[in-house]
């Protein structure tokens with residue numbers, strides 16, 4: 369029997385067209401919507417287009433809306449799986465937000481394209497077909513939200529966009545893909561080891577994300593403090609160190625109970641309290657900085673946003689980041 373799959377088109381290059389000058393613009397008729405007829409033998413499809421945005425225009429408000437639509441369809445229409453088409457620039461963020469928050473035990477696959485729909489070698493329809501096959505597969509259950517492009521299946525937690533234009537842009541630098549899509553079927557060779565899930569109704573907390581660099585001082589952190597952000601994520605150096613001049617800014621943020629989370633600006637490895645020098649991870653840990661669990665900056669930012677909607681208590685947030 370065909371699986372009931374919800375397709376949510378949200379915009380991005382996958383739904384855009386290249387004009388005669390080479391600019392990529394939203395298509396008048398979303399080509400994926402008009403192609404859907406051809407996809408019907410891959411599932412019993414419910415197709416919706418909740419919004420049509422290039423992904424740099426997507427915010428946590430749209431991510432929350434997608435969560436709501438998926439849960440409603442799951443509860444009312446007993447869907448078996450979901451495929452979301454999305455612009456690639458912020459795709460990993462939407463995928464991770466949904467991974468942490470959607471309350472439904474069905475495969476959810478996010479896909480996109482690097483070439484617009486009327487370009488030679490366009491990858492959009494191909495990726496959509498691969499994603500439908502993954503969403504309909506029994507093995508895709510209980511693996512969290514998946515990102516499928518270019519014949520590879522990645523977890524939302526580990527995947528990141530690594531190239532500005534190449535079709536193999538989506539990679540999981542830490543652990544690689546967890547499966548592949550072939551002409552004969554969908555094959556998983558790894559399974560994520562655990563699943564976190566938090567409900568969220570409000571995305572109004574303000575979380576800043578800054579990147580450390582040689583010579584970073586406290587001025588940006590003091591500005592964030594003055595602007596009364598609710599939390600800060602810093603992409604720190606190496607195993608989780610900062611220049612000594614940034615320490616004063618961290619201290620001021622903590623005085624105001626603003627949680628500070630650090631990740632590494634390296635794209636492999638985790639942050640740890642290894643170095644005892646001024647600004648080193650050990651000092652930061654002793655000051656109360658929260659160490660993340662191998663997330664990149666943009667995903668740690670979403671996790672902090674979601675955590676803040678449950679608690680403002682730094683120790684509780686630290687416990688959430690230990691998961």
Ligand SMILES: NC(=O)C[C@H](N)C(=O)O
Pocket residue numbers: 379380381382421422423424454455456457458480481482483
């Ligand atoms: N390939 C893409 O989809 C990139 C586009 N700028 C977007 O994210 O909407």
